Amino acid sequence: MINVRIPTPLRTLTRDQEVVSATGTTVSEIIDDLQSNYPGIKERICTGNGELHRFLNVYLNDEDIRFRDGTATALNAGDELSIIPAIAGG
Amino acid sequence: MVEQRRFFSGLKCRECGRPYPGKALYVCEYCFGPLEVEYDYALIGDSLSREKIEARRKSMWRYRELLPVAGDISVGADVGFTPLVRAKRLAAEWGVREVWLKNDSVNFPTLSFKDRVVSVAVNRARELGFKVISCASTGNLANSVAAQSASAGMQSFVFIPHDLEDGKILCSSIYGTKVVGIRGTYDQVNRLCAEIAGRYGWGFVNINLRPYYAEGSKSMGFEIAEQLGWRIPDHVVVPMAGGSLITKVDKAFDEFAKLGLVPHKTAKIHGAQAQNCAPIVNAFRAGSDVVRPIAEPNTIVKSLAIGNPADAHYALQTISGSGGSGVAASDAETIAGIELLARTEGVFAETAGGVVVAAAIKLLASGQVKPDESLVLCITGNGLKTKEALHGRHELKTTIKPSLAEFESLIETESPTKEWK
Ligand SMILES: Cc1ncc(COP(=O)(O)O)c(C=O)c1O
Ligand SMILES: [Zn+2]
Numbered sequence: 001m002i003n004v005r006i007p008t009p010l011r012t013l014t015r016d017q018e019v020v021s022a023t024g025t026t027v028s029e030i031i032d033d034l035q036s037n038y039p040g041i042k043e044r045i046c047t048g049n050g051e052l053h054r055f056l057n058v059y060l061n062d063e064d065i066r067f068r069d070g071t072a073t074a075l076n077a078g079d080e081l082s083i084i085p086a087i088a089g090g
Numbered sequence: 091m092v093e094q095r096r097f098f099s100g101l102k103c104r105e106c107g108r109p110y111p112g113k114a115l116y117v118c119e120y121c122f123g124p125l126e127v128e129y130d131y132a133l134i135g136d137s138l139s140r141e142k143i144e145a146r147r148k149s150m151w152r153y154r155e156l157l158p159v160a161g162d163i164s165v166g167a168d169v170g171f172t173p174l175v176r177a178k179r180l181a182a183e184w185g186v187r188e189v190w191l192k193n194d195s196v197n198f199p200t201l202s203f204k205d206r207v208v209s210v211a212v213n214r215a216r217e218l219g220f221k222v223i224s225c226a227s228t229g230n231l232a233n234s235v236a237a238q239s240a241s242a243g244m245q246s247f248v249f250i251p252h253d254l255e256d257g258k259i260l261c262s263s264i265y266g267t268k269v270v271g272i273r274g275t276y277d278q279v280n281r282l283c284a285e286i287a288g289r290y291g292w293g294f295v296n297i298n299l300r301p302y303y304a305e306g307s308k309s310m311g312f313e314i315a316e317q318l319g320w321r322i323p324d325h326v327v328v329p330m331a332g333g334s335l336i337t338k339v340d341k342a343f344d345e346f347a348k349l350g351l352v353p354h355k356t357a358k359i360h361g362a363q364a365q366n367c368a369p370i371v372n373a374f375r376a377g378s379d380v381v382r383p384i385a386e387p388n389t390i391v392k393s394l395a396i397g398n399p400a401d402a403h404y405a406l407q408t409i410s411g412s413g414g415s416g417v418a419a420s421d422a423e424t425i426a427g428i429e430l431l432a433r434t435e436g437v438f439a440e441t442a443g444g445v446v447v448a449a450a451i452k453l454l455a456s457g458q459v460k461p462d463e464s465l466v467l468c469i470t471g472n473g474l475k476t477k478e479a480l481h482g483r484h485e486l487k488t489t490i491k492p493s494l495a496e497f498e499s500l501i502e503t504e505s506p507t508k509e510w511k
Contacts, residue, residue, distance in 0.1 A: 008288045009119040018288070044120060054403060055105075055122040059281065064398065067385055085117040086124075086400035087280045088304060089226050089296040090204070090331035090393065 002030055002075055005082040010045075013038045027058060028071045030081060045083065055086045097134050097155045101125040101301050104404075112158070114218050114298040124400070125301045127158040135349050140320060143351075150206055150309035156345055157309065158302045159213040165242040166209030170309050172197050174317035177467075179434040184454055188464040190323070191431075192314050194471070195439050199237045200261060201472035202230035202440075203310055203335065210306035211295035212238045220293030222247065226283040227296075228276050228331060228393045229258030230471055235295055236267035247292070249279050254392055257475035275387060277398045296332075307335045311342025314466055315352050322347070322355040324463035325414070327450050329442040329470055330361040330370050331394040333405030339468070340408045360414040360458075361405055362449035364391035364424065364441075370402045374409055374416030381406070390421045390479045391441040393471060415458055419448035425480065427451070428473060438473035446470075 001021045006014050014020050022037070024030040028050075035042035046052055050071075058065045059082040065073045075081070101110040105123025116125055134155045146152035150170025151163050173193045181189040194203040208231065215223055223239045224247040225231050232248035239246035248262050252271030262269045272279045280296075287297045295303045315322055322343045328336040340359050346352045363371045367387035373380065384397035399405065409416055419427065427447030432438050439447070446467050453459040473480075488504070490496040 005285070007284070009117055009122070012119075044122075053122045055117065055124065055400070057281070057398065062278070064277075064383055064385070066383060082281070082285075084281055084284045085122050086398070087226070087284055087297055088124075088300050088332045088334050088400045089276070089280055090228050090231055090334070090396060 001077060003080045004030065004034065005080065005084075007083050007085055009085070010041060010083070013041045013044070025075055026071070027060070027065055027073050027075065027081065030075065031071070057084045057086060058082070059084065096130065097137075098127050098129050098158045098160075100128055102128045112160075114215075114220070114293065116298050116300040127301050127305055129156065131345075131348060138349060138351070140316075140351055143316065150209065150306070150313070153309055153312045156312070157210055158305050159210060160217055163209075163213055164216060165212050165238050166199075166205065168198050169205045169209040170197065171313060174314060174466075175435065175437070177435050180431070183430070183434055184451070186454065186459070186461050186463075186465060189450075190314075190318070190464070190466045191435060191437060192310060192466055192468050193437060194310065195437060195443065195469050195473065199241070200230070200233040201475065202234065203307070203468070203470040204230040204234040205238070206309050207231070207303045207306035208234035208238050208295060211293070211299045211303040212242055212244070214302040215293035215295070215299055216242065216244075218293070220291075221245065222290075222292040223295065224248065224283070224286075224292045225295045226250075226276070226280045228395055229254050229475065230393055231296065232267075232269070233258065233261040233475075236262040236265035236269075239267065240265040249283050249286075251276050251279055251392070251395075255476050255478045257477060258392070261475060275385075276396050277383070280398075304334050304338060307338035308342040308345070310335070310468065311339035312346065314339070315343060315346050318464075318466075320352050322352055322357050323466045325358045325360065325453070325459050325465045326468065327360045327362055327417075327446050327453070327465070328468045329394055329446050330363050330405055331396040331399065331442075333361070333370055333399040333401035335468070335470070336361050337401055337404045337408045340412060356412055358414040358458075359408055359412040360449060360453060361409050361416045362445045363416070363418050364389040364394055364445055365418040365420045367391070367395045367397060368416075368418040369397060370399055370405050371416035371418045373402065373406055379403070379406065390476075391424055391445055393440060393442045393476070394445065415453070417449035417452050419445045419452075421479075423448035423451075425483070428480065429483075431469070432473070437469060439469045440471035440473050440476040441479050442471050443467075443469040443473070444479075
């Protein structure tokens with residue numbers, strides 16, 4: 001089981017839950033699992049060809065998955081995924 | 091006061107175009123694209139003219155129809171309208187006809203261009219009913235949030251990487267804000283703030299107030315065009331962190347041209363970053379649309395040390411679309427840039443300004459900026475806040491007794507030139 005932190009704009013799909021659990025061995029599998037429990041969530045996170053939306057950051061524990069293998073990044077039980085929209089600043 | 095509300099109607103997703111109300115919203119629920127303020131340009135065009143703008147107070151609010159605040163300006167009414175300085179000695183040094191400095195190192199109240207964005211964000215936050223203002227910051231944004239919240243009588247929290255320069259910390263803390271140092275990079279600060287913003291009902295200027303905040307940067311472009319005598323320059327060099335300012339300078343020129351306030355023209359907009367944290371410049375050079383974040387930025391240019399810039403995609407579009415380029419400066423070039431600007435023009439810029447000067451030198455050397463073209467450098471912050479970058483270079487080296495004889499022997503040994511006498 002992996003915990004997934006859901007950003008505010010997606011919580012309407014997760015019945016207001018901030019953290020949900022999902023199963024899978026890669027980020028892609030987790031997204032598919034989320035989709036089966038919270039229909040509609042995948043098309044919010046991914047573009048038509050299955051890539052993550054450009055303005056979304058996904059972290060495995062503390063690390064941006066772009067520094068790992070992107071959506072193919074492998075996961076272990078107890079990991080936490082966070083989905084966070086890109087943020088301005090400076 | 092004009093009924094400002096009519097000039098902007100709400101927000102719109104920059105990617106998919108879905109409309110949203112003018113609330114504290116910042117991403118599209120459907121595609122996570124950033125939301126942008128929607129204006130009624132026909133109405134603004136009927137209302138705004140050069141004469142009307144020129145008759146107003148010298149602050150960024152002279153362009154208020156093009157800034158997203160509905161009512162009266164209750165905080166930051168004096169922000170902006172900083173000097174646009176003709177840099178004749180720098181131009182002579184470089185062998186160029188026309189160089190200008192847009193000098194936000196003396197912006198009010200906190201000596202950086204961030205006063206512009208915060209002024210819009212805090213006014214809008216008040217209108218939306220927020221009681222607490224907050225931000226994630228590489229320093230300057232925090233300074234301005236702290237000062238302008240104080241002057242608005244609002245409580246504030248600012249989140250910064252714990253290892254910022256002393257001046258950046260002091261210039262937040264002095265205003266009575268709560269400064270929280272995070273043991274991590276700016277991008278980690280940002281991520282934490284996204285989580286805090288989801289849980290606390292605060293107005294985060296760079297998160298849930300981002301569409302309003304970002305528009306404030308346009309005022310730098312408006313002022314450049316007005317102060318040049320209502321024209322758009324050939325080239326502008328803009329420092330990039332999150333990549334928002336550069337897109338808004340471009341947008342400002344477009345809006346002025348669209349409203350007939352300046353003749354149509356495409357300025358080449360060049361983006362500058364520090365070599366060891368240059369995700370946008372790297373993507374530009376690779377000719378790629380995919381921006382690879384930098385995990386551990388390692389540069390003296392802490393104000394620009396954002397490894398995962400939110401507006402990178404649009405910054406790249408601005409650069410490529412205008413025919414500009416992306417330029418990176420090493421720490422040594424940055425220091426040389428700060429010193430050159432101070433020596434030739436009497437302007438003491440922070441590290442981001444050193445990056446801009448260094449970038450301009452490269453653009454001239456590569457022939458991208460020609461000697462007979464006009465070049466504007468955006469100097470966005472003040473050198474007194476980043477003293478550490480110059481550590482050991484400008485300490486007091488000469489001391490003498492209060493004696494004329496000692497002075498005369500000093501001048502003989504150190505500067506035996508006629509001019510001194
Ligand atoms: C002095 C200075 N210049 C430029 C920038 C870049 O702004 P942006 O994040 O809009 O690219 C910053 C951002 O912090 C800054 O502090
Ligand atoms: Zn959208």
